[in-house]
Amino acid sequence: MRVFSIEQQNSTLHVFQHGTTWHGLQIFEPRSRRLDKFSYYHEEGSYGDIFRGLHATRSQPMNLGIIGLGAGTLACYGRPTDAMTYYEIDPEVEVIARNPALFTYLKDCPLKPDVVIGDARLTIRNTPDGKYDLLTVDAFSSDAIPVHLLTQEALDLYLKKIKPDGLIAFHISNRYLDLSKVIANYQLPAGYVVYFRPSESTPSNVIDGKIDFSRPFKTELALIGKQVSIPEVITESHKWKLLTPAADFKPWTDDYSNIFSVLRFSKKTEE
DSSP states (O other), X not given: OEEEEEEETTEEEEEEEETTEEEEEEEEESGGGTTOXXXXXXXXXXXXXXXXXXXXXXXXXXEEEEEOOTTOGGGGGSOTTOEEEEEESOHHHHHHHTOTTTOOHHHHSSSOOEEEESOHHHHGGGSOTTOEEEEEEOOOBTTBOOGGGTSHHHHHHHXXXXXXXXXXXXXXXXXXXXXXXXXXXXXXXXXXXXXXXXXXXXXXXXXXXXXXXXXXXXXXXXXXXXXXXXXXHHHTOTTOEEEOOOTTOOOOBTTBOOGGGGBOSOHHHHO
């Protein structure tokens, strides 16, 4: 786990890296751009779609739950009247995200989130049922999302914690695994659907050590909710598609998961 800086285009970027995954980036200088959202969280990307849709349809203050803290970028999608809780398993991540010499999202974003330390499958049980307008699973561990956060039992827990019209988002970007297959094969309550936005970016936004600010990082996001609760910015977009279960895929549970069933066939397929 480390934070390093990149100098480019008269800007200084801070990068939070763990293993091979960049957990968050912030334009640190100039100061006027510190609240810019980019990399996986670019406003023209999947997260931008979700929050535009929520802001357009929900005028009342929202409750937002985020599993996985990173640098805290998603806090800047919240409105000052909203409430947000991060669930983070590693206390060192919170230390990094709250260090204003490294990142300032948690300090400077209009919404001031809470952070709960511990395994989210355990700590989120203490959250009242029906609390969240949006619950996002954005927990990376190097190149893989922890399997126990993707099982049917995990989803059943998340469903209890969202409002009747609430949404669950899964950030499932992965170079080697097509995790959309897992999401597509959940057993969902009647009326619930899964939308998926595959990545439109090339495998890397970093060329010769420079970051392309103009587009999102390679990002794949799945969104679950009642069909009537999915924002039109998603249902009417050609970038999002409705996922349907595959008859030959065995759903993942706490007792069963199969990494080989979601392996991408080749690097060429991923690109």
